[in-house]
Amino acid sequence: MTSKKAPKRHIKLTSHPGSHGPPPLPIRWGAPSAAERGPIIGSLTDPERRNVIGTHSGSYAVYRAVAVASGALDPDHRPDLTDTSPTDIIGPYPAWYDAERIVSIDPFGAVVHEAFADLYRDGYDIRPTIAITKAHIHMPEIAAAVAAGRLVPDGKILRDRSDCVVTKAAIEPVWYLPGVATRFGCSESDLRRILFEQTGGMFPELVTRGDLEVFLPPIGGKTVYIFGELDHVSDSSVPLAVRVHDECNGSDVFGSDICTCRPYLAHGIEECIRTAQQGGAGVIVYFRKEGRALGEVTKFLVYNARKRQEGGDRAEQYFARTECVAGVQDVRFQELMPDVLHWLGITKIDRLVSMSNVKHTAIVNSGIEVVERVRIPDELVPPDAQVEIDAKVASGYYTDGTVPEPGELAVAKGREYDI
């Protein structure tokens, strides 16, 4: 900083174990009770009590900081959590006490007020990392399914105006670093060092505070939508439909026809409603992982490369074009994805509405039985999305239809830009 911009007071650039006051409350990941596990303290109103790296709200922590800088937010504000507790009780389930089954969610994140009531009385600022509420949702595709007779309103799960009543949960990422490193097949120290270095130097505490094992990364979270009775989700004696969906703003919101994302999501919701009406339940999990977690700028660059490459937009080059631009085909790391299913107490999925072999493998390897996989109906594949489906099926995605031959994959099926 130049002299005119001199900071007003001493700024500590990073902390070190034992460098200030008594050690914070320990977190014993996987302990047999919430009290023994200990609270996640990521708030900034009492820095000495923090026992994690990073802070709450994922990437929105940056906006919160701007609010303090602009004077709009008092940095010492503590949430008034009156009336905010979950509308529905989820868990606890055995996986909540298993250090290996869940490594990227705080299973007690929705019930902190209850689980750590004593600490609140002692003035600890412990914040929820999960919020559970109810909603009525209305999607045109579900109304169309009712009009076509594929779905019939029952007045409870599916109302007369084709509205669905759901329980939903928003979940922030809470990473137990030793467990995350194991999932990714690297050492914890490598994970810490590379997370620090390959983000351009974010959070030196990743390398200076080996004693802090939990990290609240500044990334998007996930949202769970539950259809039907909540108790049915974890009851393996009734049918369960599940779709684990990765965000695709261009399709999910705007209906771009280059991929199958929204149509498949809508089909997943239709399956969820149907399964709930049959006495089971349905679960959609929406993960904030735009463009295979490479982001939308990379995604659009890849679209251009696909459309312009010699030979046209075709399945055999589908993954290669992403790898040219990004150096990797996909960074969604489905290894962490099943955590949310274990948080919900799921042990068996009757209808998995996904063709992804990567997702299927991650779910099965995490100990959840998958009875049947449901592919996207052919009539829902948008005009420009056949390249994607062919490429994915050829690479190992599930189908009960035909796997395209190599010659077929070389045929350009995607639209060319008028350029």
Place this chain on the structure above:
Amino acid sequence: MTSKKAPKRHIKLTSHPGSHGPPPLPIRWGAPSAAERGPIIGSLTDPERRNVIGTHSGSYAVYRAVAVASGALDPDHRPDLTDTSPTDIIGPYPAWYDAERIVSIDPFGAVVHEAFADLYRDGYDIRPTIAITKAHIHMPEIAAAVAAGRLVPDGKILRDRSDCVVTKAAIEPVWYLPGVATRFGCSESDLRRILFEQTGGMFPELVTRGDLEVFLPPIGGKTVYIFGELDHVSDSSVPLAVRVHDECNGSDVFGSDICTCRPYLAHGIEECIRTAQQGGAGVIVYFRKEGRALGEVTKFLVYNARKRQEGGDRAEQYFARTECVAGVQDVRFQELMPDVLHWLGITKIDRLVSMSNVKHTAIVNSGIEVVERVRIPDELVPPDAQVEIDAKVASGYYTDGTVPEPGELAVAKGREYDI
């Protein structure tokens, strides 16, 4: 780190000006040409050449780092940008050379290959922060507008199957810190210090590198959708419709009926198509600012507090409930929002499809004329969203209808949960 986790090599916790090698290429924000402005170098393949704080892809940088840690991505990979250049030329416009008009976007972010061709030849790893492509989008609401006769396909902007042809751009945040501080009414040094401290210690370079004035924050970006001829967007002699829309996943994707987000977005797209068909153009900008940039966990906590409070869910308590939980009503900071409109060369908006007085003020104060504001049609307000609309209109949002009286605002109009 404990001894068993000893890092493999020396880790530099933060850098200081001049602490290593020659100074990086300067960035002269607002300079009269791209060459004089200089490139944004946020890549990590050649750390000595970096001239910004942070790295590319917003919050997805964390996933990229995990990809390196897991061995899936070579950290030295440089993008092969063959065939990825913009499908359509946007700009340059005078605002691109104005240090005050644009402070949160790199206006040259889509044309780095061309603007810094010499530096590429010298081996610099300069990455695009903007990508421009084309898409065909299909929304059920637009098909419904065609069926109802409100829109008529013209075969070009709106095709026979109710598909729209759009140009779209994904934009990463690039913050010129002195300019951002001015927008927020604080000093640059306070902004830097508070961004560091209130994120839990993210990026010590914010405080140690006063010489680096540009920051690539790990937050979501924005996406522009353009309807009609691109040249018409900046041509003030033809009509322009604009909606600046802040993400709301629960409504935009799932159709939750507690707010007006997706219906208003769909109405905005309808206005964009109609205006383009009249010889003008339409622009939708989609900002990743979930839950007023407080995130979805806070949003769901607030929903519960609204539904359960004594007296029921009513307009007079709409903003208060958010403030109780978050300490602030809104952290979207519309002060930065108009940057994207200036990047597009917009000087006049004929139809602003937004009722927000905060957005309107930010746009007008940035020097763009707004001719008319378009409110959401009453018939598009979902069943449970009247509380939101009443509260916003009472607080100063635009309407050409009735402003609710205080007594009206005290009446519970929101659904109660069955709890």
